[in-house]
Amino acid sequence: MYETLLFLHVLSAFVLVAAIGLCWAIYVGGGSLVRLGAVVFPVWGAASIAVLVFGVWLAFDVSGYELWDGWILAALALWAVSGAFGSQLSQGYKKMTEGMTERPALSAHVVATAAVLLLLIDMVWKPGA
Amino acid sequence: MTFLLIRPDSWDFPLFLHVAGAMLVTASLVVAVSALALAWRAEGEERAAITRFGFRTLLIAGIPSYFLMHGAAEWIVSRENIPSGDNEPGWVGIGYGTADLGGILMLLATILAWLGARRLRSGGGGGALAKSATVLATLVVALFVIAIWAMTTKPS
Numbered sequence: 303m304y305e306t307l308l309f310l311h312v313l314s315a316f317v318l319v320a321a322i323g324l325c326w327a328i329y330v331g332g333g334s335l336v337r338l339g340a341v342v343f344p345v346w347g348a349a350s351i352a353v354l355v356f357g358v359w360l361a362f363d364v365s366g367y368e369l370w371d372g373w374i375l376a377a378l379a380l381w382a383v384s385g386a387f388g389s390q391l392s393q394g395y396k397k398m399t400e401g402m403t404e405r406p407a408l409s410a411h412v413v414a415t416a417a418v419l420l421l422l423i424d425m426v427w428k429p430g431a
Numbered sequence: 432m433t434f435l436l437i438r439p440d441s442w443d444f445p446l447f448l449h450v451a452g453a454m455l456v457t458a459s460l461v462v463a464v465s466a467l468a469l470a471w472r473a474e475g476e477e478r479a480a481i482t483r484f485g486f487r488t489l490l491i492a493g494i495p496s497y498f499l500m501h502g503a504a505e506w507i508v509s510r511e512n513i514p515s516g517d518n519e520p521g522w523v524g525i526g527y528g529t530a531d532l533g534g535i536l537m538l539l540a541t542i543l544a545w546l547g548a549r550r551l552r553s554g555g556g557g558g559a560l561a562k563s564a565t566v567l568a569t570l571v572v573a574l575f576v577i578a579i580w581a582m583t584t585k586p587s
Contacts, residue, residue, distance in 0.1 A: 305584035312583050313576065316457050323458030323492075324465060331466070331484050334477055338465055422454070426447045 307360050314352035315422075318384075321346035322415055325391055329411055336399055343392035350385050354378075372430040380421045387414035445506040452500030453575070459493035460537065460572050467544060467565040471558075479551035482561045486544035489568070494541065497534055504530070525581035529574040536574070540567035 324342040328335045361367045361374055368374070387410050394406030438446075466485035470478050504526065513523055543564035550557025 309580055309583040313579055316454055316579060319454040320458040320461040323455075323462045327462045327466065327484070327488070331481075334469065334473060334481055335466065335484070337469065341465075419451075422451060423447065426450065427443050 304360070304363055307356050307363060311353060311356035311360055314349050314356060315425075317345065317349035318353055319418060321349055321388075322418060325388075325395075325414075326411060328395060329405060329408070332405065336395065339392075339395040339399060343388070343395070346388050346392070350381070350388065354381055367431070373424050373428045376429075377421055377424050380417045380424065384414050384417035384421070387417065439510075442507060442510055445503050445510060449500055449503035449507055452496050452498075452503055453578075455496035456493055456500050456537075457572065457575050459488055459496055460568050460575070463488040463493060463540070463544070464565055464568045464572065467561055467568065470561060471565070478558070479548060482544060482551055482557070483548040485561070485564070486541065486548045489537065489541040489544060489564075493537055497530075497537060501530055501534070520585070522581040522585040525586070526578055529578040529581070533571045533574040533578075536567045536571045540564040540571065543567065 321342050324338055325346070328338055328342070357374075357377065358369065361369050361371075390410050391406050391414065394403065394410065397403040398405050463485045466481050466488065470481035470485065473481055508523070513520065541564075543560045547557040547559075547561030547564060550560065
């Protein structure tokens with residue numbers, strides 16, 4: 303059970319990073335790549351939820367991890383930050399596709415990416431575990 | 432209930448580099464595949480531009496990330512004292528196999544995307560080359576999913 307949960311948790315994280323990569327591609331490439339937004343953001347959302355569900359499930363499954371451990375709480379906070387900025391980017395690119403605005407701010411991309419990078423650091427080092 | 436196996440702290444940094452490299456190379460491949468697939472439906476200069484974007488993604492992001500992932504994997508293996516030869520665990524063999532084959536296919540995909548982008552730019556065709564690059568890059572993504580499965584479930 304542990305191995306399957308870990309595989310699904312890690313695979314979801316890879317999909318999440320790929321979605322962020324696609325988001326950067328839309329930002330950098332612009333133009334016709336904006337069409338990718340229709341796929342990227344639903345995938346980002348689904349991967350984000352899957353990371354959370356399998357991560358919390360792992361925390362319950364593994365003896366020695368508790369949901370209120372500092373590193374898990376930090377991961378939950380970082381997950382919320384990446385999700386919030388992902389949602390902001392989704393709305394921004396939707397408006398851009400409709401010709402209502404320019405592309406979303408660079409800072410939103412940087413914050414979402416930094417949150418996921420910090421999540422990976424948190425998952426590897428597990429401070430306090 | 433599963434019990435924790437604590438790894439030494441000294442493994443954390445190479446593990447971080449390995450996972451970060453693997454995430455970056457996979458994301459680069461997904462971006463390249465998406466761009467190259469999008470180019471299939473485009474025409475003219477737009478098609479050439481999107482194909483060039485896919486090629487540059489493989490060259491600038493994919494290949495360096497691959498070396499980061501592979502180099503960090505070697506570092507971890509040297510730290511963990513994993514037996515080699517007949518006693519090598521199955522998951523390590525799967526990891527090396529998928530990484531080596533994936534690396535060769537990614538290099539081929541990069542060359543094909545480059546040739547395709549050049550020909551499309553000069554108006555001399557090149558669509559088939561770019562499509563071949565898309566297929567190869569997609570295969571590498573599939574190989575890397577197998578690698579993720581092997582690294583997380585550690586069979587045998």
